[in-house]
Amino acid sequence: MPSSTPDWAALRADFPILDQQVHGHPLVYLDNAATSQKPRAVLGTLRHYYERDNANVHRGIHELSNRATNAFEAARECAAKFINARSSEEIIFTRGTTEGINLVANAWGGKFLKAGDVILLTEMEHHSNIVPWQLLAERSGAKLRYVPITGDEGLLDLAKLDSLLTHEVKLLALTHISNTLGTVNPVAELCAKARTLGIVSLVDAAQSVGHLPVDVQAIGCDFLAFSGHKICGPTGIGVLYARAERLADMPPYQGGGEMIVTVDFHKTTYKQAAHRFEAGTPNISGAIGLHAAMDYLDAAGRDKIFAHDQALAQYAYERLVEFRNIRIFGPKTGRAGLVSFLLKDVHAHDLVTVADQYGVALRGGHHCNQPLMKKLGVESTARASFYFYNTKSEVDRFIEVLQEIQKFFGA
Numbered sequence: 001m002p003s004s005t006p007d008w009a010a011l012r013a014d015f016p017i018l019d020q021q022v023h024g025h026p027l028v029y030l031d032n033a034a035t036s037q038k039p040r041a042v043l044g045t046l047r048h049y050y051e052r053d054n055a056n057v058h059r060g061i062h063e064l065s066n067r068a069t070n071a072f073e074a075a076r077e078c079a080a081k082f083i084n085a086r087s088s089e090e091i092i093f094t095r096g097t098t099e100g101i102n103l104v105a106n107a108w109g110g111k112f113l114k115a116g117d118v119i120l121l122t123e124m125e126h127h128s129n130i131v132p133w134q135l136l137a138e139r140s141g142a143k144l145r146y147v148p149i150t151g152d153e154g155l156l157d158l159a160k161l162d163s164l165l166t167h168e169v170k171l172l173a174l175t176h177i178s179n180t181l182g183t184v185n186p187v188a189e190l191c192a193k194a195r196t197l198g199i200v201s202l203v204d205a206a207q208s209v210g211h212l213p214v215d216v217q218a219i220g221c222d223f224l225a226f227s228g229h230k231i232c233g234p235t236g237i238g239v240l241y242a243r244a245e246r247l248a249d250m251p252p253y254q255g256g257g258e259m260i261v262t263v264d265f266h267k268t269t270y271k272q273a274a275h276r277f278e279a280g281t282p283n284i285s286g287a288i289g290l291h292a293a294m295d296y297l298d299a300a301g302r303d304k305i306f307a308h309d310q311a312l313a314q315y316a317y318e319r320l321v322e323f324r325n326i327r328i329f330g331p332k333t334g335r336a337g338l339v340s341f342l343l344k345d346v347h348a349h350d351l352v353t354v355a356d357q358y359g360v361a362l363r364g365g366h367h368c369n370q371p372l373m374k375k376l377g378v379e380s381t382a383r384a385s386f387y388f389y390n391t392k393s394e395v396d397r398f399i400e401v402l403q404e405i406q407k408f409f410g411a
């Protein structure tokens with residue numbers, strides 16, 4: 001990992017999309033928690049793949065198919081190193097975080113969870129770490145339970161944890177970083193606790209893996225899911241890490257080509273993991289593009305990226321606190337690179353719509369966190385989310401635009 005501070009301005013220049021005007025103003029893209037932008041390294045890799053190497057994987061014996069297969073499997077190796085998995089056989093390519101969690105709910109949960117078992121989630125989960133478990137609960141008779149949050153500061157109320165971790169709990173599934181609150185959860189500590197109680201653990205790393213170093217062995221989780229598009233990679237590709245012991249007795253998720261050894265009219269034998277979980281032609285270009293994205297991030301250094309994003313979010317927080325009639329969600333210190341807020345008497349959608357007229361891209365809504373919104377007693381929030389290509393002057397511009405908006409609405 002590089003030790004010197006990256007040249008952030010040079011990295012920003014790698015993102016052609018950022019250099020444009022929106023509604024007559026320079027684009028200030030602060031919606032990185034929804035999706036990140038893509039550097040030339042990723043765009044060029046995709047172009048090269050389709051111009052030179054495109055073929056289907058694992059089936060051709062011709063040169064292009066060999067090249068595509070080698071590049072696809074090299075991406076799997078890279079993903080394993082990116083999160084420090086013990087082996088690339090623990091890496092399953094998916095469409096994204098959502099599919100990864102659905103895969104675990106169906107293949108692992110469908111086999112191992114029974115009526116009366118409890119799935120322990122937290123109140124800050126994204127819908128993609130709630131709905132698959134509700135679907136499973138309906139089928140299996142398992143129940144959901146939630147670790148509460150402390151209120152607007154949005155920390156997990158860990159004082160309640162021990163009383164929630166009863167012997168019925170079979171799975172702990174939680175987010176590493178909250179996409180609304182910016183809370184960084186102590187996942188290693190919680191997964192260690194789960195493990196001592198024989199509870200399987202899943203970490204939703206959608207908001208973390210591209211922003212800070214993530215080590216599945218240090219975290220000690222059984223499963224970890226993330227999306228390529230949030231970490232400078234293409235859409236439609238993601239990774240599910242699954243500990244080898246878990247994979248060994250998980251049945252297939254989907255059936256089709258690629259995942260079989262032999263098929264007879266009435267009986268099929270399946271490949272070993274990870275291929276057993278990748279039915280059909282995979283997102284080959286997506287995996288290859290994701291490889292370029294992971295290399296790009298690690299050349300910059302995710303520890304440096306985290307420090308940069310945190311500094312921007314902390315600066316934004318300190319500027320926001322100065323507003324009158326503002327409610328800010330998430331921790332006062334130590335937050336990840338985003339901040340959610342509400343201005344009194346201004347609907348988040350109106351705020352975001354007017355900000356867009358100034359070229360500032362924010363997100364307003366429930367952020368796929370409806371249960372969390374209910375807990376906070378709001379319908380929606382406005383959110384600014386940062387990445388390493390954002391600058392302090394962009395935060396200043398965002399604050400300036402917000403001041404205009406507050407004036408405009410007389411709030």
Ligand code: 7TS
Nearest residue numbers: 033034096097098126128179204206227
């Ligand atoms: N988990 C978390 C914590 C997320 O923030 C998101 C997406 C997902 C899961 C789902 O990822 P996907 O790639 O499978 O869709 N979060 C957001 C967001 O905050 N705004 O848009 C998408």
